Amino acid sequence: MKKNVRIAWLYPDLMSTYGDRGNVIALQKRCQWRGIPSEIVPVTLETNVSVLRTTDIIFMGGAQDRQQKLAGEDFLKRKGPVVKEMIEKGTPALFVCAAYQFVGKYYKPYQGDPIPGAGIWDLFTVHPGDQAKRLIGNTVAEIINPPELAGTTIVGFENHGGRTHLGSGMLPLAKVIRGNGNNGQDGYEGATYKNTIGSYFHGPLLPKNPKIADWLISKVAGALAPLDDRLEQQANAAVRSL
Numbered sequence: 001m002k003k004n005v006r007i008a009w010l011y012p013d014l015m016s017t018y019g020d021r022g023n024v025i026a027l028q029k030r031c032q033w034r035g036i037p038s039e040i041v042p043v044t045l046e047t048n049v050s051v052l053r054t055t056d057i058i059f060m061g062g063a064q065d066r067q068q069k070l071a072g073e074d075f076l077k078r079k080g081p082v083v084k085e086m087i088e089k090g091t092p093a094l095f096v097c098a099a100y101q102f103v104g105k106y107y108k109p110y111q112g113d114p115i116p117g118a119g120i121w122d123l124f125t126v127h128p129g130d131q132a133k134r135l136i137g138n139t140v141a142e143i144i145n146p147p148e149l150a151g152t153t154i155v156g157f158e159n160h161g162g163r164t165h166l167g168s169g170m171l172p173l174a175k176v177i178r179g180n181g182n183n184g185q186d187g188y189e190g191a192t193y194k195n196t197i198g199s200y201f202h203g204p205l206l207p208k209n210p211k212i213a214d215w216l217i218s219k220v221a222g223a224l225a226p227l228d229d230r231l232e233q234q235a236n237a238a239v240r241s242l
Contacts, residue, residue: 005031005038005220008055010079010099011063011071012042018157018202020061020096026206026213027057034225036217045074049082055091056220058083062097062202072115075102080118087120092195092219094212096205100191100198101125101162121193122169125162134161138242139179139201141189145171146215153177154209155239156201164200166191173197195219208235 009024024040031038041055052058063071075083083103087093101107104123106114110130117124136159143152154174163183166172172182173190181189181200190199197212199205206213210232218224 003037005036005057005217006055007038007040008043008052008058009040010043010058010060010075010083011045011067013044014067014071015061015063015099017062017064017097018159019204020202022204023061023094023096023206023213024059026204026210027059027217030210030213030227031217031221033227034221036221043079045070049078052079052082053086057216058086058091058093058196060093060095060099060102061204062099068098068102072102076116076118080120084118084120087194087196090195090219092216093197094205094216095196095198097160097200097202100200101164103198104164105167107162121191121196121198122167123164123191123198124167125164127162132161134159135163135180135184135200136160137179138239139181139189140177140240141174141179141181142177143174143212145173145192149211149215152209152211153236153240154201154205154212155203155236156199156205156208157203158200159202160200164191169193173199203239208232208239 028038103120104117108114108126110127143149170191172188
């Protein structure tokens with residue numbers, strides 16, 4: 001078992017909408033409750049990439065347009081290439097909403113040229129236009145990838161205008177039961193690649209869906225002792241009943 005799990009939180013001051021900070025809190029607490037020492041490592045615009053390289057789990061959340069632009073410039077030039085290198089070596093990671101879009105090949109706005117992504121994942125996002133409905137609301141889905149989590153019902157809250165489409169190098173995270181998911185058309189939500197997960201689910205994702213948190217932690221710490229997840233299960237069930 002790893003002695004200390006270091007959780008990188010990319011751009012905590014810029015990318016933490018809809019309670020996304022709860023994801024790093026959930027990761028840290030679920031380590032601590034098992035007696036696994038852990039710490040949250042803020043990775044800001046000013047943080048040297050050498051610090052990022054010392055971490056074990058990566059998290060990056062959503063943001064508003066202005067904050068996305070600031071974080072995006074730094075991510076593409078400095079942090080993104082290191083994240084790609086770490087992911088290819090097996091580092092577990094979670095990317096939510098804007099971060100999920102950032103790690104793809106590009107984002108095509110309604111007007112103007114495509115905005116390059118970090119190219120870490122084989123996916124792209126397109127905004128269909130000002131008149132297109134925003135994909136927003138409480139969501140329910142059933143995990144299909146990774147295989148260890150298949151059949152798990154996950155819940156969250158989505159709020160995005162872009163439509164994300166997966167390339168052949170990606171597997172969808174889940175099948176939508178209620179809501180829109182990646183693009184409101186193909187019936188899938190999120191994506192997986194190696195030991196990483198992307199999702200549009202805010203709320204935040206991990207406190208209501210602890211099996212995903214444990215899957216990420218296990219990639220660093222090995223087999224995990226079970227926890228009493230009755231409160232988490234109640235939160236999950238409350239969203240499913242809406």
